[in-house]
Structure formats: structure tokens, C-alpha cells
Amino acid sequence: MVNNQSEQLDAVFHALADPTRRAMVARLAQAPCGISELAAPFAMTLAAVSKHIKVLEGAGLVIRNVQGRNHTCALDTQPMLGGIEWLRHYEQFWNQRLDALTAALIADDAAPTTTE
Amino acid sequence: MVNNQSEQLDAVFHALADPTRRAMVARLAQAPCGISELAAPFAMTLAAVSKHIKVLEGAGLVIRNVQGRNHTCALDTQPMLGGIEWLRHYEQFWNQRLDALTAALIADDAAPTTTE
DNA sequence: ATTATATTTAACCAAATGGTTGACAATTAA
DNA sequence: TTAATTGTCAACCATTTGGTTAAATATAAT
Numbered sequence: 001m002v003n004n005q006s007e008q009l010d011a012v013f014h015a016l017a018d019p020t021r022r023a024m025v026a027r028l029a030q031a032p033c034g035i036s037e038l039a040a041p042f043a044m045t046l047a048a049v050s051k052h053i054k055v056l057e058g059a060g061l062v063i064r065n066v067q068g069r070n071h072t073c074a075l076d077t078q079p080m081l082g083g084i085e086w087l088r089h090y091e092q093f094w095n096q097r098l099d100a101l102t103a104a105l106i107a108d109d110a111a112p113t114t115t116e
Numbered sequence: 117m118v119n120n121q122s123e124q125l126d127a128v129f130h131a132l133a134d135p136t137r138r139a140m141v142a143r144l145a146q147a148p149c150g151i152s153e154l155a156a157p158f159a160m161t162l163a164a165v166s167k168h169i170k171v172l173e174g175a176g177l178v179i180r181n182v183q184g185r186n187h188t189c190a191l192d193t194q195p196m197l198g199g200i201e202w203l204r205h206y207e208q209f210w211n212q213r214l215d216a217l218t219a220a221l222i223a224d225d226a227a228p229t230t231t232e
Numbered sequence: 233a234t235t236a237t238a239t240t241t242a243a244c245c246a247a248a249t250g251g252t253t254g255a256c257a258a259t260t261a262a
Numbered sequence: 263t264t265a266a267t268t269g270t271c272a273a274c275c276a277t278t279t280g281g282t283t284a285a286a287t288a289t290a291a292t
Contacts, residue, residue, distance in 0.1 A: 150238085150239095151238070151239060151240095152237095152238070152239085162238085162239065162240085163239090163240075163241080165239095166239065166240060166241090170240095182239095184238090185237065185238045185239070186237095186238065186239090187238080187239065187240095
């Protein structure tokens with residue numbers, strides 16, 4: 001499991017940086033389900049799926065409930081809060097600072113240089 | 117550069133899954149700055165910093181303006197929008213579905229099993 | 233012209249990632 | 263008990279990652 005705040009962000013962002021895992025999260029957002037069901041849409045072995053699930057679990061995004069030989073996975077979105085919060089901090093940014101301080105830079109980059 | 121929507125998410129989430137790069141983004145949110153200045157806080161070589169910046173650039177989060185031998189980096193938060201949007205989709209989730217469908221599962225996991 | 237500054241590139245390295253196969257473990261069904 | 267089902271684990275493999283050092287590039291200063 002993850003220790004501090006930063007590692008939590010590392011883990012969550014890393015977990016979500018993979019399309020397979022994002023698809024799994026999307027699937028689990030509809031309803032909890034078993035491993036095989038979760039694996040079904042993907043053209044990879046169960047072993048590979050198993051690893052993906054463990055990455056999600058490691059980030060705290062998936063909670064597993066073992067009952068007999070069936071593992072049920074459920075989404076826990078709480079760890080995403082940190083990610084949202086981090087990102088949201090910059091959401092206001094592009095309404096303010098970017099335009100003010102950076103627009104010139106970006107334009108500069110595209111425009112022909114005057115002093116060449 | 118990144119092609120489709122999914123790869124864009126891959127790139128942004130991956131870029132932000134590293135504490136050094138997040139710190140760089142935070143630094144650039146205050147004001148654009150040069151490579152050396154951006155590198156200063158980190159105990160790593162300029163070459164390593166250069167790679168980090170390229171990852172950020174690849175995700176579209178940093179725009180570089182080369183002027184002579186000085187490279188100025190500026191933050192572009194726009195690519196984060198996709199990430200925010202994706203995450204936000206699940207923000208409403210934990211107010212609804214999680215509690216309803218999953219709470220039992222999670223509790224189940226923590227509680228002692230009755231049929232053992 | 234020479235030297236100093238700013239930055240990238242190439243080559244390398246160890247560790248992590250994302251996948252495979254094959255064997256194992258645990259549970260359920262015949 | 264034997265066989266099928268569900269899923270993990272270990273070993274392996276190629277690629278990527280995050281770092282290094284050393285060399286190269288480009289510009290600016292002397």
C-alpha cells in the first residue's frame with residue numbers, strides 16, 4: 001500500500017495512465033464484478049489482467065472481496081480525490097496566469113522572429 | 117506528439133505520475149522559467165531534467181521557447197482538461213453508486229466471516 | 233579566436249512495466 | 263475421488279523508465 005501523499009498521487013496517476021486499467025475502472029463504475037468478467041473485453045491472459053488489477057489495488061482504486069474461488073472487485077474512487085484536487089489546482093490557472101504570462105511565449109514560438 | 121484521446125490521457129497521467137515532474141509543473145504554474153532554474157531544486161543532472169521536460173512536452177503540458185541558448189518553459193494546462201474530465205466522471209460516483217452497491221462489499225472484507 | 237554557458241544527445245545501466253507460458257492452489261461439481 | 267473452474271504465482275522476455283557520464287551543439291562573452 002502507499003505511504004505518503006505524493007506516493008499516493010504517483011500510484012493513482014500511474015494506475016490511470018494505462019488504457020486497459022482505465023477501461024477496468026470504467027467497467028467497475030457500473031457494478032462490481034469478478035475477475036473473469038473484468039478480463040473478458042481484453043485480448044490478454046488472465047495473468048496479465050491479474051497484474052493490472054493488482055496495480056489498481058495498489059493504488060487503492062480497487063477493493064477485492066474473495067469468496068471461495070471467486071474474487072469480486074469493486075471500485076473505490078476515493079484515491080482519485082487526490083488526483084482531482086491536484087489537477088483542479090491548475091484548472092483555475094489557465095483562466096488566469098497562462099493567458100497573461102504565457103500567451104506571448106506561445107505566440108512567440110509560432111510567429112517569425114524579428115531579430116534574426 | 118500524441119494522437120487520439122486515449123493516448124493523450126496516457127501521456128498526461130503518465131507525465132503526472134512522477135513527483136519530479138509534478139514539482140516542475142507546480143514551479144511552472146508560478147511563472148515560466150529556464151531549464152537551469154527549473155532544474156535547480158532537484159538532485160539530478162541536467163540531462164535527467166532534460167528528459168523529464170521532454171516527457172512533459174510530449175504530453176503537451178510544457179511549451180518550450182528557445183531563444184538563443186536559453187530555453188524557456190511555460191506550462192500549458194489544457195491537456196490536463198482531459199484528465200480532469202475523466203476523473204470528474206467518477207467524482208459523482210462515490211456519492212452514489214459506491215455507497216449503494218459497494219459499501220457492503222468493503223465492509224464484508226473488513227468484517228469477520230460468518231461461515232468459516 | 234578562445235573560452236564559458238546553456239542545453240541536448242548518445243551510450244549505457246538497473247529497475248519497473250506489460251505481456252507471455254506453465255505450474256500451482258483453492259474451491260466447486262460430477 | 264476425480265475433474266473442472268477460478269484465479270494466482272514464478273519465471274521469463276522485450277520495452278520503457280529514470281538515472282548516470284561523456285561528448286556534442288549552439289550561443290554568448292572575452
